[in-house]
Amino acid sequence: MRCLTGLTGLVAAGMLATAPVHAQQLTIWHDLGDNGIAWFQRMGEEFARTRPGVTIRSQSFPTEQWFGRVIGAINTDSAPDLIFNNYERVIRVQSQTNRLLDMRPVLAASPDRTFLGEAELRVATYRNRMLIIPIQRVQMALGVRKSWLDRAGEPFPQTWDDVQRVARKFKENPPPGSTAANTFGFALQAARPRDLIHMLDLFVFGSGLEHTLIDPAGTITIDRPAHARVLQEFLRTYTSYGFVPPDTINHSFTEMYQVIEGGRAGMFRVGDWNVRRWEQPNTLGGDFVVGPWPRFEAGRENAVVAGGMRGVAIPENSPNRQLAQDFARFMLSQPAQQASLEVMGAFVRNDLNVSALTPLQQWFARAQHRLVPSDFPEATHAWYPELEAAFHRRLLTGIANPPANGDWSAFITATAQEMREAAQRLSRNN
Amino acid sequence: MALSRLSATLRLLWRERIFYAFVAPFAVITILFGIWPILLSIQVSFTASATALRATPTWVGFANYWTIFADPLFTTSLWRTLVYTGLSVVANLAFALALAVLLDSTLLRRGNMAIRVALFLPVVTPDVAGYVVWRWLFDRSFGAVNAGLDMLGLPAFGGLSSPATATAAILIAELWHHSGFYMLIFLANLAIRDKQLEEAAAIDGATPWQIWRLIILPQLKPALLINAVYATIQFLKTFTVVVVMTKGGPNDQTNFVSYYAYQLFDQGRYGEATAMATILFSIIIVLSLSMLWISERSGTK
Numbered sequence: 001m002r003c004l005t006g007l008t009g010l011v012a013a014g015m016l017a018t019a020p021v022h023a024q025q026l027t028i029w030h031d032l033g034d035n036g037i038a039w040f041q042r043m044g045e046e047f048a049r050t051r052p053g054v055t056i057r058s059q060s061f062p063t064e065q066w067f068g069r070v071i072g073a074i075n076t077d078s079a080p081d082l083i084f085n086n087y088e089r090v091i092r093v094q095s096q097t098n099r100l101l102d103m104r105p106v107l108a109a110s111p112d113r114t115f116l117g118e119a120e121l122r123v124a125t126y127r128n129r130m131l132i133i134p135i136q137r138v139q140m141a142l143g144v145r146k147s148w149l150d151r152a153g154e155p156f157p158q159t160w161d162d163v164q165r166v167a168r169k170f171k172e173n174p175p176p177g178s179t180a181a182n183t184f185g186f187a188l189q190a191a192r193p194r195d196l197i198h199m200l201d202l203f204v205f206g207s208g209l210e211h212t213l214i215d216p217a218g219t220i221t222i223d224r225p226a227h228a229r230v231l232q233e234f235l236r237t238y239t240s241y242g243f244v245p246p247d248t249i250n251h252s253f254t255e256m257y258q259v260i261e262g263g264r265a266g267m268f269r270v271g272d273w274n275v276r277r278w279e280q281p282n283t284l285g286g287d288f289v290v291g292p293w294p295r296f297e298a299g300r301e302n303a304v305v306a307g308g309m310r311g312v313a314i315p316e317n318s319p320n321r322q323l324a325q326d327f328a329r330f331m332l333s334q335p336a337q338q339a340s341l342e343v344m345g346a347f348v349r350n351d352l353n354v355s356a357l358t359p360l361q362q363w364f365a366r367a368q369h370r371l372v373p374s375d376f377p378e379a380t381h382a383w384y385p386e387l388e389a390a391f392h393r394r395l396l397t398g399i400a401n402p403p404a405n406g407d408w409s410a411f412i413t414a415t416a417q418e419m420r421e422a423a424q425r426l427s428r429n430n
Numbered sequence: 431m432a433l434s435r436l437s438a439t440l441r442l443l444w445r446e447r448i449f450y451a452f453v454a455p456f457a458v459i460t461i462l463f464g465i466w467p468i469l470l471s472i473q474v475s476f477t478a479s480a481t482a483l484r485a486t487p488t489w490v491g492f493a494n495y496w497t498i499f500a501d502p503l504f505t506t507s508l509w510r511t512l513v514y515t516g517l518s519v520v521a522n523l524a525f526a527l528a529l530a531v532l533l534d535s536t537l538l539r540r541g542n543m544a545i546r547v548a549l550f551l552p553v554v555t556p557d558v559a560g561y562v563v564w565r566w567l568f569d570r571s572f573g574a575v576n577a578g579l580d581m582l583g584l585p586a587f588g589g590l591s592s593p594a595t596a597t598a599a600i601l602i603a604e605l606w607h608h609s610g611f612y613m614l615i616f617l618a619n620l621a622i623r624d625k626q627l628e629e630a631a632a633i634d635g636a637t638p639w640q641i642w643r644l645i646i647l648p649q650l651k652p653a654l655l656i657n658a659v660y661a662t663i664q665f666l667k668t669f670t671v672v673v674v675m676t677k678g679g680p681n682d683q684t685n686f687v688s689y690y691a692y693q694l695f696d697q698g699r700y701g702e703a704t705a706m707a708t709i710l711f712s713i714i715i716v717l718s719l720s721m722l723w724i725s726e727r728s729g730t731k
Contacts, residue, residue, distance in 0.1 A: 064696050067696050067697065067698060068695060068696055068698065071698035072483055072698075075480065075481065075482070075483045075484055075698075076483045076484065077484075092697060092698070093698070096479060096480055096697065096698035096699070097480055097698070098480060181571055181572070182571045182572045184571070190679075191677045191678075191679050192677065245569075245570070245571045246570035246571060246591050247569055247570055247571070247589070247590060247591045248591075249591050249679055249680040249681070250590050250591060250675075250676050250677060250679045250680055252677060264571070393503075393681075393682070396679070396680065396681045396682075397681050399680075399681075400592070400593045400680050400681040400683075401593070401681075
């Protein structure tokens, strides 16, 4: 009897001891593919050290499907605990649901946030609500095929004149196995609204200018002399210069990557997330060098562009809201950020160990170059996406029907006027 | 009176109970998976997008319809869809009919079956794979189309990158993919026609052209009708070829209604997207019924 009582006591004690450790799962939806799944798995393991029994389940969707799934799930109260994506995509989710949590109190409760700068916090804010906690800064540099540069006898291009000269040499002296007809100076994209403007952002911010289309005061900038010069050269790059494949007008991410990885273009955008893949032998095999975007005028300092900010957001109807907030804060911690650097190549902290990375990865990780953030106009003008869509259509119309003499001045002046009218209308209606 | 009518109906149902028992499962499936989603989609078009999927959506009446008709991109897209459909139906049916007549004639005795199989093969080829290959063929830097034209000393074809030629380029790709199916329907109709009429006409001195126009063509009316209705529905809904080959470009030249609605779906603008889908659905129904009605009227004459 005494033995039985003892056993019962042991079982009861065991049950009491394990009672707080009950399994709990957090679900996060993103579009980062296999790398993202590996990153969340690693973060989940770290998180579980302080939160036994908690598991992180991440699901990756193609970007286009991610929107529909997230918006649909939030609107039908079947939302995941957290969502992770670029700030402008989260803004689109908020504009269609209006049900994302204000992350200011969540971030305020984090002991570890001093490394987040003013620009990063501004990006995260939309209609006076902080939608994301910034987790990964997205750096975009100019990449050039190293063997192509060597063959052309050129150093890394620093000015727009250098870029033009190098692009022509690439075409005149194609790599072995290619012809001039299928070799190009640049790989760019244009098909979707964000594609073309993102490319223009790189040229504008990378050349030391600010505000691609509109400044924080609501003034259209594209016909200012320095901006107009960049825009004119940008449009010529797509048309009369022949630096890009003729089908670029229909190219989105996939096709642009086919051009780059297929060895058909010598210069291209390199995001920090591209490096790991492009160091593999079946892609570029590490045969590229990176640097800042070219400057268009003497006296300006060219730069690498911080062209995006990925962050974590929480739907108001998140099933495990409190735990989701804890995990969102954890994503800023040193172990989580170290995992982000090593698996994704992007981060926001400045105290990470970069010694295990390859030289190209270290170039981004050390960020010793001049880094200029895009101005993220969505955060200032809530109606910016509609203005941007109108600007994109206008630019596409121009690229599809370029002026016969190659002079874009009249086009740029007319476009600026059209954008001013559109901005006035949109700001009135919002 | 009403009671006796009900009783007669019940007696009829009981008498034909075996027939209705067999039909019932398919009727249920059609209602559940065919009609019900369409009705739900129409319902969504009268709600505010942000609340469309909630249990108690906000009803906005015809607001989504006003919004899309005020959008010049949509009206242009609708017009382009109608023009593209008209061109595609005519091109596909004419091409398929020509092929069918050629294969049915005595001119192609040898290898007839092999040619039929070759022409039908694109129909069973996965459309995405086929269109990817066409995209490469039209590519202006390495595509076979321009390489061939260059060899012949002909000017380059703008293909998918020029607004002037993009519609023609996807029409050609769709012609390759679909015309084999229409050809098969024409061939089936040609096989069951009354050949004695042609012999009689020949004896009476009719020319081959008169025989074809006045004897054979009228007998092909069932195939023409089926193909015309089916092709109209198919090309009004043109989608896959656009996704794979142009993404609506260049400069919205191939941004047909189905693709435009899909883009809005992606942005969570369900109300406007389903309003577009409803308009497209209505056009398809009206056109299809009109074609059947016109055909029946001309048939009775």
